[in-house]
Amino acid sequence: NVIVYGNTIDIHTTVETLLSLGIGGSRIHLVQPPLSSNVTCLNNNEIESAVQEALSKAGVSVYYDSILAQWNEGDDPDLITCAAFTTNTKPFKLQCSAFFSFAYRTVDYETFKAINDACLVFDGRLVIDTEFHTNDVSIRAAGPLTKYSRRYYVDEWTHSNFSSKEIGFELAASMLNLFDPTPKPFSKAPEGTDRLIPMYKECKIKGGVLPGGYNYLHISKPEIPIRLDLELALCDHHERLLNDLYYRWNEGQITDLYSYFREPWSMAIYHDRFIDLKKELRQILMSEQ
Known part of the structure; x- marks a missing residue:
């Protein structure tokens, strides 16, 4: 058996890849934890219905609102042979020879230790200001590993809401004056703008092949995700x-x-x-x- 666990688009592309490799659907178990928000990874009822129909047709078992409790009954994790899950009703356990997890993207211990040992401020993620600076003036950071300082009062906005390519371009541009000796005219920013986070414009793109062989492409503007039916009401x-x-x-x-x-x-x-x-x-x- 193969267990695929999580709530991102990766769970669907992984299942489709496994099916395309010839693994029988009856051997694949798709386990989804409760949503952290009311927005699903596909956020489209028609697409979700088509995917669910394809999963059912392929014989894939789907479990909803199930939280991973432990694997190997708490024993040596080097080789995962089973996993236990809790639900609102009855817990269950699945045997497996492979386990794919796409849940709860967090910072791994080695990265956290490196950040912590460098005396950088860490608040679930590496804390930065609007110009990519950490609390160490010689260290800058960008990307989904980071979050804005709490003094901006924008905990829901992080670099993961924006295009990584655009973020990288802006980071490079912000560092250009460190290497370019050409003097540039300096204009003082309006008062108070240092308390506002920059808003980026480029779109976010994700895609893949979903169960049923559907080619999926989603292009969206930088935003905090909201349910599609609410967005269409605008x-x-x-x-x-x-x-x-x-x-x-x-x-x-x-x-x-x-x-x-x-x-x-x-x-x-x-x-x-x-x-x-x-x-x-x-x-x-x-x-x-």
């Missing part, structure tokens, strides 16, 4: 700028997205100042109202 959908993509797709007017985005109407959205144009047009319309 009147402002960026999809309208894509020539009513959703409507045209449902009407069968689009058969190839690559060709669709090569059509003349789409040229404007590739311009590097398209967002500025959008904001300017919105301001004009609002002023006329």
Whole structure:
């Protein structure tokens, strides 16, 4: 048996990989712990239904709201042969020859010890300010390992909410003045901006092949995840700028997205100042109202 445990998209791509390698679905056990929020990893009822149907068709056993209690009954963990889980009703135990865990991404002990031994402030994650500085001026950090200092009052926002590529670019840019001797004009930032975290613009992208052979791609703006049905209740959908993509797709007017985005109407959205144009047009319309 193979146990796949967690609540991220990785559990689905892992199950699909195991199935594609020829492992029978009856030997795969997908165990999902309770959600830390009300947003699932796929956050789409239609996609989740299709995935659940594919899992059922493949014979994969799925367990919900189950928390890993221990493996090997507390004995030597070098070779995991079984795992026990607790639920709201009755605990259960599964035998296994492999265990994939994608739950509770935390900092491993070796990393924590290195951070702690360096006398850096650690609060569940490595604490930084808005300019990537740790409490040691000679050490900077970025990425999902970090979190903003509590003095910003934004515990829900971390670098994991943003594009890693954009974060890396900004970190490199912030360090450029350490290596570039060319003097630059200095302009004083408005008072109070040192208490605001920077907001990034680039999209976050994740994808993979889901059970059933579905190719999945999700592109989202930097944000704290909210349920899709609540987001769709808002009147402002960026999809309208894509020539009513959703409507045209449902009407069968689009058969190839690559060709669709090569059509003349789409040229404007590739311009590097398209967002500025959008904001300017919105301001004009609002002023006329």
